[in-house]
Amino acid sequence: MEADVMTKRMRLDKMLANMGCGTRSEIKTAVRQGKVTVGGFTVQDSGLQIDPEADEVEFDGQKVRFREVVYLLMNKPQGVVSATEDTRERTVLDLLKPEDRVLQPFPAGRLDKDTVGLLLLTNDGRMAHELLSPRKHVDKTYEALVSGTVDEADRQAFAAGVTLDDGYVTMPAELTVLRTDAHFDAGTEPVSEISLTIREGKFHQVKRMFEAVGKKVLFLKRVAMGPLKLDERLAPGSYRELSAEELEALKSLKSHRGRGR
Secondary structure (H helix, E strand, C coil): CHHHHHHCCEEHHHHHHHCCCCCHHHHHHHHHCCCEEECCEECCCCCCEECCCCCCEEECCEEECCCCCCEEEEEECCCCECCCCCCCCCEHHHHCCHHHHCCCCEECCCCCCCCEEEEEEECCHHHHHHHHCCCCCCCEEEEEEEECCCCHHHHHHHHHCCECCCCCECCCCEEEEEEECCCCCCCCCCEEEEEEEECCCCCCHHHHHHHHCCCCEEEEEEEEECCEECCCCCCCCCEEECCHHHHHHHHCCCCCCCCCC
16 A cells, blocks of 8 residues: 555656646746745745645646646547648647647547547547557548438448448448438539448548549538547537546447457
């Protein structure tokens, strides 16, 4: 028990540095200036051993919450790339607050620049692997507007697996037509609103699947990934931490195996 207690403790300056409050030297200066409190008391020792999860720490009047891992559910907007950095484009990390960026999360599964909807950002590599490994076959559900009339023949084709432009045959997918002639600025051509669930993540897969049956995706939105559902209360570009229930569901994820159910 004593060993367990000791492993939880950490130097104050290390904890603050890890949470993005500054460099060790900057934090040492702030401590000398009386800008750091622990448990409501001003401290003078930047090397003070604290329990980062239990002790209440404030830096320059702001409470500092210790986190080692982070799980963020974002409603990704159009025009932003799903990457940690890009020399030309704005990335989803640019939408994060500094206190979340400091933990170095990354997108667990990418969405195209013009695709919107559910995106998980985390620094938990093992969790990301559970979601993204091709062998796991985790469900990913999209809603889309597609040019033309999506019909029963398309549903059957997707259920059997379609051949993409590179010769790859997709796993069986579940296609549902929600309505046809949905309103969209696409001229006089019919437009279908659909829901599609796939269990793999090939490059531009949804768009390429519809191209394989002679149709074009006009708008694409991911609404679910594994047990996670898009929080429609989140405005495009907004995000929140996963709830305890969502995180538990993610950790107990039971993946599909094999090609099909």
